[in-house]
Amino acid sequence: MPQFMDVHHGMKGISADQLMQAHQADLAIEDEEGVHxxxxxxxxxxxxxxxxxxxxxxxAIQRVHERAGHRPDEIHPVPLTA
Amino acid sequence: MPQFMDVHHGMKGISADQLMQAHQADLAIEDEEGVHxxxxxxxxxxxxxxxxxxxxxxxAIQRVHERAGHRPDEIHPVPLTA
Numbered sequence: 001m002p003q004f005m006d007v008h009h010g011m012k013g014i015s016a017d018q019l020m021q022a023h024q025a026d027l028a029i030e031d032e033e034g035v036h037x038x039x040x041x042x043x044x045x046x047x048x049x050x051x052x053x054x055x056x057x058x059x060a061i062q063r064v065h066e067r068a069g070h071r072p073d074e075i076h077p078v079p080l081t082a
Numbered sequence: 083m084p085q086f087m088d089v090h091h092g093m094k095g096i097s098a099d100q101l102m103q104a105h106q107a108d109l110a111i112e113d114e115e116g117v118h119x120x121x122x123x124x125x126x127x128x129x130x131x132x133x134x135x136x137x138x139x140x141x142a143i144q145r146v147h148e149r150a151g152h153r154p155d156e157i158h159p160v161p162l163t164a
Contacts, residue, residue: 005123005132016162023164041087041134041160048158050087050132052123076130078123080098082105 001034001054002079004061006072012047019049025068026051033060052078083116083136084161086143088154094129101131107150108133115142134160 019042026037035055042049051072055061058075065072101124108119117137124131133154137143140157147154 003123005125005130014162019162019164040164041085042162042164043087043158043160044162046158048087050160076125076128078125078132080096080101080124080126082098082101082122082124 001036001056002077003081004053004055004058005076005078006051006053006061006065007074007076008049008051008070009073010047011042011049012044014042014044014047014049022049022068022070023051025070026064029067030064033064035060035064037064083118083138084159085163086135086137086140087158087160088133088135088143088147089156089158090131090133090152091155092129093124093131094126096124096126096129096131104131104150104152105133107152108146111149112146115146117142117146119146 037053040051119135122133
């Protein structure tokens, strides 16, 4: 299944608990869209969050993230890895 | 050691081989700065590359990437993960 990196801006000051809760909210509903969120990384200082997922499409990621309450600003397919 | 996500823009059309060569160029010299590049993901369509690393500082990452010929556009510490 294709991998995607999505990016959230404007998350300045996000805490470890908030990141974990947001990630859990995704995991709780991701199956309904055939998505799996593998990992999330956050920079509280700049307010940037990166989420790595496997998903059938960018739209499926968008729907899960929106329903979980945190619409992403960018979603990039990342077909190449090293 | 702190983790960082750095981002390269303007890499439209990057190939799997080019990504692998760039990553290998980093790996070849990273020890000199105490950096370890763990993984890289590329979106050839938008020309975006994400690199995840462990490093003593953003400056150390900057030096390795510059010497390897691909200066990053952003370097974010990512102290939070989920």
